[in-house]
Amino acid sequence: MHDFRFAFHQLLRSAGSTAVTPAQHQKQFMPMINLLPMAHARLPICFLAMAVSWLASASPSQAADVPPPAASPAKVATREIGFSTQDGHALRGKLVVPESGELKAVVIYVQTAEGMTMDMRRPLGGDRSFSYFDLYREKLPPMGVGFFSYEGRGIRNGSTPPRFEEIAWDVYNTSTLENKVRDALVAVEAVRKQPGLGAARVYLMGASEGTLLAAEAAARKPSEVHGLILYGVMSDTMRGTFKFIVSDGGFLAYRGFFDTNADGKISRAEFEADPKKYREHVFKNAAFEVFDKDGDGNFTADDMRVMTKTYLDAVDNENYEILDRWTKTSAGVVTPENWFKDHFAHPPIWTFLSKVEAPVGLFHGTADTSTSVDGVRKLEELARQAGKSKMRFYYFDGLDHTLNIGMYFARGTLPAGHQAIFEFIRQQTTEN
Numbered sequence: 001m002h003d004f005r006f007a008f009h010q011l012l013r014s015a016g017s018t019a020v021t022p023a024q025h026q027k028q029f030m031p032m033i034n035l036l037p038m039a040h041a042r043l044p045i046c047f048l049a050m051a052v053s054w055l056a057s058a059s060p061s062q063a064a065d066v067p068p069p070a071a072s073p074a075k076v077a078t079r080e081i082g083f084s085t086q087d088g089h090a091l092r093g094k095l096v097v098p099e100s101g102e103l104k105a106v107v108i109y110v111q112t113a114e115g116m117t118m119d120m121r122r123p124l125g126g127d128r129s130f131s132y133f134d135l136y137r138e139k140l141p142p143m144g145v146g147f148f149s150y151e152g153r154g155i156r157n158g159s160t161p162p163r164f165e166e167i168a169w170d171v172y173n174t175s176t177l178e179n180k181v182r183d184a185l186v187a188v189e190a191v192r193k194q195p196g197l198g199a200a201r202v203y204l205m206g207a208s209e210g211t212l213l214a215a216e217a218a219a220r221k222p223s224e225v226h227g228l229i230l231y232g233v234m235s236d237t238m239r240g241t242f243k244f245i246v247s248d249g250g251f252l253a254y255r256g257f258f259d260t261n262a263d264g265k266i267s268r269a270e271f272e273a274d275p276k277k278y279r280e281h282v283f284k285n286a287a288f289e290v291f292d293k294d295g296d297g298n299f300t301a302d303d304m305r306v307m308t309k310t311y312l313d314a315v316d317n318e319n320y321e322i323l324d325r326w327t328k329t330s331a332g333v334v335t336p337e338n339w340f341k342d343h344f345a346h347p348p349i350w351t352f353l354s355k356v357e358a359p360v361g362l363f364h365g366t367a368d369t370s371t372s373v374d375g376v377r378k379l380e381e382l383a384r385q386a387g388k389s390k391m392r393f394y395y396f397d398g399l400d401h402t403l404n405i406g407m408y409f410a411r412g413t414l415p416a417g418h419q420a421i422f423e424f425i426r427q428q429t430t431e432n
Contacts, residue, residue, distance in 0.1 A: 076137070076141045085153065092151055097141065107202075110213050112210045115334070119164075122161075124409065153175045154175070176336070180213050188221070203227040206231075207231050211234050212234050218358060235378065237347075237348045242340075267297065360392070
């Protein structure tokens with residue numbers, strides 16, 4: 001649930017090194033922006049809005065002109081590892097470790113909702129591309145830490161942009177939450193079987209749905225997992241998370257475009273002032289009344305809930321036909337069949353975090369439109385009440401679901417959230 005800014009970044013880069021013109025904006029962005037709620041109260045795809053919000057904070061010329069980050073000078077050894085799931089499906093992963101010196105630990109990146117290849121390759125403009133995981137392959141080995149990423153069930157590296165993946169649907173659809181937790185633990189075993197890694201400390205990294213999976217894996221095998229690094233934390237069940245996505249989270253994206261006085265609502269004056277020209281370029285100068293559903297003179301989260309009532313009701317009534325249709329037509333990524341039904345029967349993350357005694361770092365942006373920062377603060381209170389002194393919480397003003405990691409690949413600048421993640425890893429691997 002964290003891959004959408006890269007699609008928008010690619011669109012932006014293709015516009016050239018100058019600012020996107022209204023005509024270019026209309027041509028390139030409208031096919032996806034049309035999924036946002038307009039006169040017919042369609043679902044606000046706040047994942048996509050989140051990406052737009054990130055792009056709004058970066059000048060087009062910067063995003064287009066900066067070359068991809070240079071490779072780390074650290075010498076590394078890279079190997080691909082084949083292993084099998086508990087139910088017999090073949091998986092592959094890529095392990096990167098320092099070529100020399102002490103190996104202090106290995107970080108394993110757990111799968112997410114949409115499934116990932118072991119490289120997570122994405123377009124970078126023109127004929128260029130990058131691997132999302134290069135960030136960790138470059139930053140961790142100089143710290144004496146290895147990095148392992150593995151492919152999701154039925155997902156292989158492909159050659160076709162934008163996702164560069166091939167999916168075998170019969171296998172991919174076995175990607176239940178239970179199986180993905182088991183796969184994470186099998187990945188731990190696969191790493192430990194490598195020469196010299198039998199006694200290595202293992203840390204699981206998870207983002208979005210991956211935070212839930214990593215926490216559950218650590219709770220099941222505490223002797224095998226020495227710590228957790230979690231960002232874009234899914235603090236609630238999918239019932240609560242999806243309701244946030246189509247209400248307060250979606251409205252948070254709109255606030256980024258229009259709420260200039262930061263009072264939590266959008267007045268007619270703010271909307272019509274259109275400070276970022278999104279009403280003009282994206283919403284085609286839609287009338288304020290399209291959004292102010294109760295006619296009180298302000299566009300608020302309550303108005304958003306009116307516009308997305310169909311989906312809120314679908315959650316309450318467990319109408320999987322409507323919810324599954326959303327994943328196919330509006331989610332922006334593919335998910336396994338029965339994904340909502342699987343999630344609705346699953347416990348929340350605290351069920352598992354409450355059992356973890358190892359160090360846990362939780363990193364969350366206040367501008368996250370996919371998972372609620374308030375929910376993470378509630379987790380922090382639960383941790384305090386439970387005396388979980390090894391559970392540390394970090395918050396970042398204005399950062400989104402990915403902690404704005406797109407900045408690294410677009411500009412070569414590591415945002416504060418990921419700086420904190422690497423510092424947490426450094427502390428854990430040097431002090432413990």
